[in-house]
Amino acid sequence: MDRKIGKRIVAIAALLLGASTANTALAAEGAPHWGYHGAEGAEKWGDLSKDFATCKLGKEQSPIDIKSKEVEKAKLDKIVFNYQPSKLNIANNGHTIQLDYDKGSSITLGKDRYELLQFHFHTPSEEEIDGKEFDLVAHLVHKSADGKLAVVAVLFDRGEENKALKAYWDKLPRESGETRALPKSQINAADMLPASRDYYTFKGSLTTPPCSENVRWLVLKNPVTVSKDQTTSFRKIYPLNNRPVQALNGRKVQVGGD
Numbered sequence: 001m002d003r004k005i006g007k008r009i010v011a012i013a014a015l016l017l018g019a020s021t022a023n024t025a026l027a028a029e030g031a032p033h034w035g036y037h038g039a040e041g042a043e044k045w046g047d048l049s050k051d052f053a054t055c056k057l058g059k060e061q062s063p064i065d066i067k068s069k070e071v072e073k074a075k076l077d078k079i080v081f082n083y084q085p086s087k088l089n090i091a092n093n094g095h096t097i098q099l100d101y102d103k104g105s106s107i108t109l110g111k112d113r114y115e116l117l118q119f120h121f122h123t124p125s126e127e128e129i130d131g132k133e134f135d136l137v138a139h140l141v142h143k144s145a146d147g148k149l150a151v152v153a154v155l156f157d158r159g160e161e162n163k164a165l166k167a168y169w170d171k172l173p174r175e176s177g178e179t180r181a182l183p184k185s186q187i188n189a190a191d192m193l194p195a196s197r198d199y200y201t202f203k204g205s206l207t208t209p210p211c212s213e214n215v216r217w218l219v220l221k222n223p224v225t226v227s228k229d230q231t232t233s234f235r236k237i238y239p240l241n242n243r244p245v246q247a248l249n250g251r252k253v254q255v256g257g258d
C-alpha cells in the first residue's frame with residue numbers, strides 16, 4: 001500500500017475514534033481483528049478487546065431500526081449541505097470501501113458546523129426503516145471543530161442505476177489495504193443526496209469497533225436508487241458488512257416536517 005495514503009487512513013481512523021497518540025500506534029500495529037462473521041463477528045466485538053467494550057456495554061448503539069410510527073415529530077434545524085467537489089481517493093480499508101474527502105466541505109445545522117471527512121458503504125444497509133433493509137447505505141462522516149461526530153446516512157433502494165456511484169464504481173479497489181488516488185477525477189458527494197433533505201435523527205455510535213458513542217445520526221428519510229448490478233459489484237468485494245440493529249434503550253428518534 002502507498003505508505004503516505006496508508007498513514008492518512010490511520011490518521012483519519014484515529015480522528016474518528018478521537019484516539020490518543022498511543023491508540024494511533026495501536027491502530028497501526030496491533031489493533032484486534034474484527035469482521036462480520038464467526039469469531040470476529042458483530043456479536044463478539046465487545047469481547048475482542050477492552051477497547052471495544054462499548055460495543056457490548058453501550059446503551060446508545062448504532063445502527064437502529066427506525067419505526068416510522070413511533071418517531072417524534074419535532075422542529076428540527078435543516079441540514080445545509082456545503083459540499084464542494086473533491087479529488088477521488090478510494091481506499092479498501094479491510095472493512096469497507098471508503099472515499100476520503102478533500103478539506104472544505106461541511107454541513108451545518110443551526111449553529112453547528114461539521115466538516116466532511118469521508119464517506120463509505122455498507123451492504124445491506126445498516127439502518128432499517130420499519131424493519132426494511134435496503135441494498136446499500138452510504139455513511140458520510142463529519143466532525144466539528146470541537147471533535148463531535150455527525151454521520152449522514154443515505155439509503156439506496158433497488159431500482160435505477162445510480163449515476164453518482166457510476167462515476168467511480170468500476171474503480172473500487174478490490175484488495176484489503178489497496179488505495180487508489182485519482183487526482184484528475186473529481187466527485188461531489190452532493191450528487192449522491194436525495195432531492196428531499198428530510199431526516200430522522202437520534203443519538204448513536206460508530207457502527208464499527210470501538211463503537212464510540214455521542215455520534216449525531218442524521219438518516220435521510222428518502223432513499224436514492226442503486227441498480228442490482230451496482231450492488232452486486234460491491235458485494236463481490238464485501239458480500240456483507242453491516243452490523244445488526246441495536247436496542248433503542250429508550251432513545252427518541254425525531255423527524256422534522258409538518
Ligand SMILES: [Zn+2]
Binds near residue numbers: 120121122139207
Ligand atoms: Zn458506516
